[in-house]
Amino acid sequence: MDHFSYRDGRLHCEEVDLIDLARLAGTPTYVYSRATLTHHYTRLAEAFAAARPTICFSVKSCPNLGVLRTLAALGSGMDVVSGGELCRALLAGVPGERIVYAGVGKTDAEIIEALDAGVGTFNIESEMEFQVIAALAAERGATARAALRVNPDVDPATHKYTTTGTAETKFGVDLSRAREFFRRFAGHRHLRLTGLHLHIGSPVASPEPYVRALEKTAATVDDLARDGHVIDTLDVGGGFGADYRTGQSILASDYAARIVPRLAPMVERGIRIILEPGRFITANAGVLLASVQYVKQSTAKKFLVCDAGMHTLIRPALYGAFHFVWPASCAPQHVPPRRDERPDLPGLEPCDVVGPICESSDFLAQDRPLPPVARGDVLAVFGAGAYGMSMASRYNSHPLPAEVLVDGPRASVVRRRETYDDLLAHEREPRALTIGNPAADRRDTPP
Numbered sequence: 001m002d003h004f005s006y007r008d009g010r011l012h013c014e015e016v017d018l019i020d021l022a023r024l025a026g027t028p029t030y031v032y033s034r035a036t037l038t039h040h041y042t043r044l045a046e047a048f049a050a051a052r053p054t055i056c057f058s059v060k061s062c063p064n065l066g067v068l069r070t071l072a073a074l075g076s077g078m079d080v081v082s083g084g085e086l087c088r089a090l091l092a093g094v095p096g097e098r099i100v101y102a103g104v105g106k107t108d109a110e111i112i113e114a115l116d117a118g119v120g121t122f123n124i125e126s127e128m129e130f131q132v133i134a135a136l137a138a139e140r141g142a143t144a145r146a147a148l149r150v151n152p153d154v155d156p157a158t159h160k161y162t163t164t165g166t167a168e169t170k171f172g173v174d175l176s177r178a179r180e181f182f183r184r185f186a187g188h189r190h191l192r193l194t195g196l197h198l199h200i201g202s203p204v205a206s207p208e209p210y211v212r213a214l215e216k217t218a219a220t221v222d223d224l225a226r227d228g229h230v231i232d233t234l235d236v237g238g239g240f241g242a243d244y245r246t247g248q249s250i251l252a253s254d255y256a257a258r259i260v261p262r263l264a265p266m267v268e269r270g271i272r273i274i275l276e277p278g279r280f281i282t283a284n285a286g287v288l289l290a291s292v293q294y295v296k297q298s299t300a301k302k303f304l305v306c307d308a309g310m311h312t313l314i315r316p317a318l319y320g321a322f323h324f325v326w327p328a329s330c331a332p333q334h335v336p337p338r339r340d341e342r343p344d345l346p347g348l349e350p351c352d353v354v355g356p357i358c359e360s361s362d363f364l365a366q367d368r369p370l371p372p373v374a375r376g377d378v379l380a381v382f383g384a385g386a387y388g389m390s391m392a393s394r395y396n397s398h399p400l401p402a403e404v405l406v407d408g409p410r411a412s413v414v415r416r417r418e419t420y421d422d423l424l425a426h427e428r429e430p431r432a433l434t435i436g437n438p439a440a441d442r443r444d445t446p447p
């Protein structure tokens with residue numbers, strides 16, 4: 001369920017008319033619904049309530065501060081994977097101890113920032129990473145907590161590029177090596193290894209891969225307990241699916257019905273459960289508004305050329321992902337009953353919805369039956385709240401789009417549209433590097 005709906009043929013986000021909004025804010029613009037963010041967060045929290053989870057929102061799915069503040073106000077923790085995400089989570093008011101820090105390539109500078117912020121848990125991806133974080137913590141006289149990210153070698157049945165829980169991916173440490181890992185590193189005074197972390201992929205359309213991963217992991221938790229280790233945290237990761245097509249995704253309660261019973265024995269032993277949902281909360285809490293620049297007919301196809309493309313929303317180009325696209329204003333007979341690939345309505349014509357980028361991968365939708373559309377019309381790309389703006393680029397030197405957060409009848413620009421000044425800001429003053437003087441050159445590394 002989300003708060004985007006057509007009223008009298010005009011798409012609204014909560015109480016806000018999106019044609020009016022597009023006129024005011026321009027396009028391309030991402031629009032997020034605060035009520036939908038809240039609804040999705042609450043639905044997941046309620047479905048998993050029996051496991052008393054700490055929910056750590058996966059910042060990478062939609063890192064806008066307005067979105068993070070909305071979720072922080074609901075009590076959400078955050079899952080971060082970089083110094084930049086950590087900075088955003090802290091700015092949003094999330095206390096360090098409710099932040100989990102994952103990612104295979106944490107730099108020394110990022111680790112130090114995270115130690116200084118007192119992050120709750122480092123999710124550890126390798127032996128070498130444990131040693132680096134432990135040494136940095138010891139140098140600073142700090143004590144941090146760690147969870148070992150295990151790779152259970154379970155196929156999440158999702159896109160190859162977003163599969164993370166199979167043996168050939170770079171993620172985690174083979175589950176079979178967990179006991180040896182704990183034998184070597186548990187008991188470290190500055191990095192207390194007391195948890196396990198999983199994230200098998202994204203999106204995971206069924207609960208079954210989680211069940212398989214949890215069954216394997218539960219056996220390891222038992223082994224570790226027998227070896228005398230204290231395990232106090234199990235982070236199940238994210239990956240819960242979103243409804244990109246109406247009715248396509250299973251409900252939070254369907255995931256919970258299969259997953260919670262696997263967690264129950266661990267909860268009974270006092271193990272704290274962490275969930276890291278991203279897209280479940282944000283995907284359908286956001287649409288992308290784009291304007292049609294040109295309608296172009298070739299011998300083979302009809303193209304709607306928009307001011308948004310693969311630089312604005314890369315998911316169709318990168319993963320062949322489906323996003324429902326529809327005019328934000330349409331005749332009564334064309335109001336779509338469902339967000340479906342091929343709505344069964346009269347007078348539709350197949351179109352490719354494409355952008356301005358000089359690549360043939362630059363499409364938002366292909367061969368999609370759409371009602372008649374003219375130059376200047378606004379299209380809405382649904383399900384764009386997750387991995388939309390967060391993966392947007394300035395390719396072909398397009399400034400990044402605006403982001404707007406809607407709350408009932410109010411709409412606020414939570415990120416202004418970039419200008420050409422923003423595009424050029426980092427190139428205005430070329431600075432000669434003092435080769436051979438590392439101290440001087442180090443100034444070029446980020447704060």
Ligand code: LLP
Pocket residue numbers: 058060061079102162199201202203237238239240276277278279280315319386387
């Ligand atoms: N936790 C960890 C450790 C992750 O790596 C991810 C996502 C999540 C949680 C959240 O997954 P979610 O609940 O949002 O599915 N760009 C791709 C998705 C990449 C996901 C990367 N990791 C897409 O657009 O589908």
